Amino acid sequence: MNCPECDGKLNIPDDAAVGEIISCPDCGSDYEISKKDGSNIELKLAEKVGEDWGE
Amino acid sequence: MDTSFTITPRFSVKMLEKALRLYTPSHSEKLLADFLVDKCDDLGFEDIRIDEVGNVIAKKGSGTPKVLLCGHMDTVPGKIKVKKDGDYLYGRGASDAKAPLIAMLLAAASIQNHNGTVMFAAAVDEEGNATGVKNLVKQKLNLDYAVFGEPSGIGNITIAYKGRIAINLKVNVGKSAHASAPWLAKNAIEESHIFTKELKKTLEANQSAKKKGMMLTATITEMKGGTSHNVTPIECDAILDIRIPVDMNCKTVEKMISNTVQEVAAKHGVEAFYSILDETEPFEAPHNSPLIRALTLGVIDIERKRPMLIRKTGTGDMNVIGYGLKIPVVTYGPGDPHASHTIDEKVSIDEYLRSIEVFKRMLYHLNRLHNRSK
Numbered sequence: 203m204n205c206p207e208c209d210g211k212l213n214i215p216d217d218a219a220v221g222e223i224i225s226c227p228d229c230g231s232d233y234e235i236s237k238k239d240g241s242n243i244e245l246k247l248a249e250k251v252g253e254d255w256g257e
Numbered sequence: 258m259d260t261s262f263t264i265t266p267r268f269s270v271k272m273l274e275k276a277l278r279l280y281t282p283s284h285s286e287k288l289l290a291d292f293l294v295d296k297c298d299d300l301g302f303e304d305i306r307i308d309e310v311g312n313v314i315a316k317k318g319s320g321t322p323k324v325l326l327c328g329h330m331d332t333v334p335g336k337i338k339v340k341k342d343g344d345y346l347y348g349r350g351a352s353d354a355k356a357p358l359i360a361m362l363l364a365a366a367s368i369q370n371h372n373g374t375v376m377f378a379a380a381v382d383e384e385g386n387a388t389g390v391k392n393l394v395k396q397k398l399n400l401d402y403a404v405f406g407e408p409s410g411i412g413n414i415t416i417a418y419k420g421r422i423a424i425n426l427k428v429n430v431g432k433s434a435h436a437s438a439p440w441l442a443k444n445a446i447e448e449s450h451i452f453t454k455e456l457k458k459t460l461e462a463n464q465s466a467k468k469k470g471m472m473l474t475a476t477i478t479e480m481k482g483g484t485s486h487n488v489t490p491i492e493c494d495a496i497l498d499i500r501i502p503v504d505m506n507c508k509t510v511e512k513m514i515s516n517t518v519q520e521v522a523a524k525h526g527v528e529a530f531y532s533i534l535d536e537t538e539p540f541e542a543p544h545n546s547p548l549i550r551a552l553t554l555g556v557i558d559i560e561r562k563r564p565m566l567i568r569k570t571g572t573g574d575m576n577v578i579g580y581g582l583k584i585p586v587v588t589y590g591p592g593d594p595h596a597s598h599t600i601d602e603k604v605s606i607d608e609y610l611r612s613i614e615v616f617k618r619m620l621y622h623l624n625r626l627h628n629r630s631k
Contacts, residue, residue, distance in 0.1 A: 219554060219557060220557075221553075221557045221562070221563035222550070222553060222554070222557070222563070223544075223553070223563070223566075225544060225545055232544075234563065251416070251417075251470075251566045251567065251568055252413070252565045252566065252567045252568070253468060253469060253470030253567060253568045253569070253570065254413075254415075254567050254568075254569055254570070254594065255469075255569070255570045255571065256569060256570075256571050256594050256595065256597070257407075257418070257569065257571030257572060257573050
């Protein structure tokens, strides 16, 4: 599967689960696996890393 | 211990309750250390020991990967009556960090030989000077990964902490004057204000497009100067707490501090020196590491929801281990991080019990992912 952003090749593990984040090795875009039916996988842009204060 | 021993939710809650009844502010962790040594023995851990600074260290399982599950035994001072109220268990350290500590211990107890090795560590003095964690780093534990047990909330994984430099800036103006004739001498407090204002301005410049988690910040936390209400001060000490984002390092920031102090001193003709009180590098775990993936999968397995990866604006013990050992480290555990150190510190019993299952699933996935990636 290719990156929707830069068309680079995404490495999606065979056992990847819905909800997991896949990062594009070329452009760094993060995608969340939104649906998985056998080898058919749908991606959506993942939320960015959140932030919080404190220790 | 009989390996068929079943850890029930009732056992898990009772164990946390007992740990909360032991009041263990920093430097008084011995009661909890003895309790944990005893429990580790009951739960089948091996090589159980208390190291020279008071950390409890124990091993469970065998083979790769070797993962450190580390929490801390000490709490901030201030007793809170241990009580159950609905789903909540109250007590000093309920969330910070006895619930994460005991959850990790109970999860580690479930690991069987050849499915990976867990090094369980209960550290001393986390709320003080991190003596415990610093001593752990020295021990050459040959780790592949580490998880710190701190309250992040069951749906959040802390993957990054900022670094920190704390400086004491001393300004000396050489002489004082009567307060009724302040023009006769420079005022050390007023001069110190010029330095701190300029330092803050320089360090925080050009960051308007950045999120707080990626900003270099500086704030004054202490200021002391003057000897009498009617004499202008000769000397002033100001402490600045500077937090460093993960795309910078201590050396770069120190250079900025040094240049600014020299420039302001030359411009205003005032003597100023600074000393570094603390220097901790920032740390972020690689997002594609098997550790983050394993913990993410663990949360998804139990919560049926993807966890949020969090960058913290604070500085934690994770920095010391992650930067020192160059291994992926995350911080995770049940409890509301913003309730830490408050007078009604509590943890949700249900969240605590679910977090034990998350840790167990994380260990399962980590073993699978680590050995597959080799």
